[in-house]
Amino acid sequence: MTRLKSLSRRSMIGLTLAAGLLAACSADVEMPAISSSGDYRPGQVVWRDLITPDVAGASEFYGQLFGWDIRVAGDGYSLILKDGIAIGGIANSDATDDNYWLPLVSVNNVDGAVARATGNGATALLGPEDLGARGRGALLRDPDGATFGVVRSATGDPADLPEKPGFWGWSEVWSLDKTAVAPFYAMVTGTVPATRQIGGVSYLHMKSGDTPAFGLVDRPSEAVPATWVNYVHVADAAATAARALELGGRVLAEPTDGPGGGTVAVIADKWGGGVILRQEK
Structure with missing residues (x-):
């Protein structure tokens, strides 16, 4: 019973996150590229977005806590920088009961990754779809209920981040x-x-x-x-x-x-x- 309750709760969380990303990827917001490196690091976590009902409040919290420079990139989306390096984003969600950091894993082919995921017990919550300058992505819930994204950046993946405070x-x-x-x-x-x-x-x-x-x-x-x-x-x-x-x-x-x-x-x-x-x- 406990497991069923946990999975049920994760289902609701996944839908909340999907709603947040759908809002962030609307016509009013141009999702920024995560890198212009031209290089790809498949299998690595290359980006993290916070889905939150309060972008301004979350920006103030994390900016003061970690010394992040957080800049508005569009209606409902802000870009996180540390020492001038883009390391993530904050996306608005209309839902008020859940707030999560969403990791994006680089893959060679988003459509293929989604097909393999859904064929092995996962649920596709969003996509695959094109996300403007960001590239192509999808939001998945794994067989246990953990939510994550997969992405094929349009212009490459970020390099490894420095092992320094704030990164x-x-x-x-x-x-x-x-x-x-x-x-x-x-x-x-x-x-x-x-x-x-x-x-x-x-x-x-x-x-x-x-x-x-x-x-x-x-x-x-x-x-x-x-x-x-x-x-x-x-x-x-x-x-x-x-x-x-x-x-x-x-x-x-x-x-x-x-x-x-x-x-x-x-x-x-x-x-x-x-x-x-x-x-x-």
């Missing part, structure tokens, strides 16, 4: 069964499962060629639905978590020692969008 780091899928969902992501994203030892524990992740792409983790409890989570590098996890509280956010997990060293904490903005803070050793 995105690693991404993970928190799943109902990490081993069961690994073949799904392999088929959809062209990655392959691999393991490595971190802090004496075998860590399952997906690789693109020889490069790690994203992790697969069993959700920490039944109270947590299947979801993608994203890490942000910070100089001081405890200070950043405290600042999130001052700005009206929440601390979902207090700073603690992270796997392999460093410190991690989980915070959410005042509308519910969550990220993991990662302070290196």
Whole structure:
């Protein structure tokens, strides 16, 4: 019963996200390109969009928290920059009950990825469709209920981001069964499962060629639905978590020692969008 309730809730979340992206991709908004590199990094998370009912409020929150420069790019969409590098966006949603960071995974062919996904238990929430300068994309819900996007950028993928405070780091899928969902992501994203030892524990992740792409983790409890989570590098996890509280956010997990060293904490903005803070050793 708990699993059914979680999946039901994720279905509603997926529809909310789809509504938000549909609004952001309307005729009034030109979705900006994510890069003009001309190079592609299939299998990697190359972009993250926040779907939120309050673009202005979220821009103020994250701008103060991470030192992001957030600029209005159109009606209902703002672009996030850090040290002059575009690293994500904030898209408006009319729904007020859910607010999530949506990762976009680069794929060679969006239509093929969607066909493989839906043929293996996923649901297509949006697309495939052309998204202007952004390229071609789709929004998917994996078999466990975690929502993510796939994209083939019109002009290339961003390069790896610096491992510095304020920049995105690693991404993970928190799943109902990490081993069961690994073949799904392999088929959809062209990655392959691999393991490595971190802090004496075998860590399952997906690789693109020889490069790690994203992790697969069993959700920490039944109270947590299947979801993608994203890490942000910070100089001081405890200070950043405290600042999130001052700005009206929440601390979902207090700073603690992270796997392999460093410190991690989980915070959410005042509308519910969550990220993991990662302070290196």
